Amino acid sequence: MILRYLIEKEFKQLKRNSFLPRLILMFPVMMMLVMPWAATLEIEDLRIAIIDNDHSPSSQRLVHQIEASRYFQLTETPATYKEGMVAIEKDEADIILEIPRGFEKEQANGRPASTLVAVNAVNGTKGSLGSSYLSQILSPQSISTSVRYQFNPHLNYKVFMVPALMTMVLVMLCGFLPALNVVGEKEVGTIEQINVTPVSRFAFTLSKLIPYWLIGFLVLNLCIGLAWLIYGIVPVGSLFTIYLATLVFILVVSGLGLIISNHSATMQQAMFVMWFCMLIFILMSGLFTPISSMPTWAQCITYANPLRYFMEIMRMVYLKGSGIGDIMSQLCTLGAFATGLYCWAIYSYRKQQ
Template sequence: MRTLFVLLDKEFRQFLRNPFMPKMTVAFPVMIMLVMPWVTSMDVRHIGVAVVDRDHSETSRRLAQKIANSDYFTLFALSDDFRGQLRNLEAGNVDAILELPDGFERDLESGNPQHVSISANGVNAMKGSLGTQYLMQTLSLTLAELSAERGRPAPADRVAVQYRYNPTLEYRNYMIPALMIMLLVMMCGFLPALNLVGEKESGTIEQINVTPVSQFVFTLAKLIPYWLIGLAVLTVAMTIGWLVYGLVPVGSLGSIYLAAALFILVMSGFGVIAANCSSNMQQTMFGMFFFVMIFILMSGLLTPIQSMPQWAQRITYALPPRYFIDIMRAVYLKGATVADMWPCYAALAGFAIVFNATAALTFRKQS
């Protein structure tokens, strides 16, 4: 134990003397949590809409005003020239065209409204799809308001939609737990690997080789500081999520920290394997970057796993972040417990055992 404490003291001193690492450890999670939730948003806003008004009635003007006043839309033009607006759609100046036919208000009063045409730009499929849905919803709500103001019964809603766990459909609430996972991948995967390879390149590992320090104690001394840093970074990230975005976990903090501890063990073991198989910084960085890209793109961090092909979905079972992502989002948004998510906890524990055992077997106390 005394040897371990001496090595830990050496690691912390070496870390704090580094002119870059302490600053990066503090600045990186703060910047990620303050900036990324705003820029990595799948919410669709500022949809350019052109209204082709052939009716020129109070109802059509009311609809155009609603679109202009909405945060989701930008009223590009109000005209009666459909071909001209279609050219704007083809040029990418607008995202959707709302065409109100002649006699729209008259037919609406008689209870036999005409169909309203919406032409959307489908190049950006998500923006086109969501923009059309927003436009249809705005149209329905405006017509219901007009019916109520004129003393007519509003059309009955046949479908009642309730969004559970994320009532406002804020994409930030979905992404913030994922960003915490990215921080742990970087802090507890990349940094230990680069630290170990740095010992090889600088030649200081040769001084350890001639000492009676066992490979287990040496590796443990390399990893423990980053385990503590990872838990501290997670705490900072959750605090920023609470103070800046008002997002607090519905479930218990213990469930989050237990999953985080297992995931930190997984990533640190993976980092040691990468370092053991590399002889310089470049090899380590390229190897880690390759696998981290797979983790980010295929583990459900950015896109739903269910949207992937069947062969890709099978591959995701071999990716540790998949299970941690499921735990974080379930605990944060749904209030899930360890008992609810025990298969994911068991999978992380299994990965931790396999990765760290492999790291111990591939480590050789030689330069």
């Protein structure tokens, strides 16, 4: 009975704050509308300058083939390599391709025709991907190969990014809001009124977590609907699997938020500590950089990051159609995090009679 009144109090406090309900709805909408377009490693419309010294039908076919690619935009056709370098220095071109004299003759004689590629590598990722795209066009296709892409046949980066963004939305809302909850009551003095009541630490902590379970599921359903409506992305696996993993994961991040709130004296302190934790979790989760590409010491650190496991679950269910049996190891790890953090949240709440 006491727990019901405590939960009712939490929702009344949330309702009195006119900004928070709008934030809970607008934040996931903006994340799903903006981030999949901005947070992408695909690079298109690379500006290329081509120096054709051969002027043969073969070199012209190569130029047209590059122009037809969605990754390149032919901006200049300088007469010399020096003029091409001037275009790069003026930031008018990203890549220079020089086709030498005798290009068609070398191909006709069955010998590999060499070309020179110069890349503006100020942006290392852009330069590396641009040279890789160009190399695929320049490579001789002497062997007929059939390539089949599993789980993401169209190589759409949004299919890979959208499930991870749902994870980040849950972290930001269900982590930050609990972190500001208890410390907010400390600042206004209402926590002292609760401390003199017979409410147990267990009931008090649970009353703080249950509203964010409901908020988390509301936000998750909103994100799933937007992913289907805007991008046509639906989970290959079961929604029940996603909901089960979300139930455990929200307990993890909200428990962490309550721990930070219990140990903080002001809202400013709680926000700073929570932001620091979230920044590390997001960067070390594999959202933007694959974990396998990290140094060995960084890969070891990611095992202590609960965000890593939930992100793996979301991508496995969305892309591969994985079931509960396939995600059991990640789910058990999240369960261990949830148990430990929830016990810590109860213990760290200093109730004084």
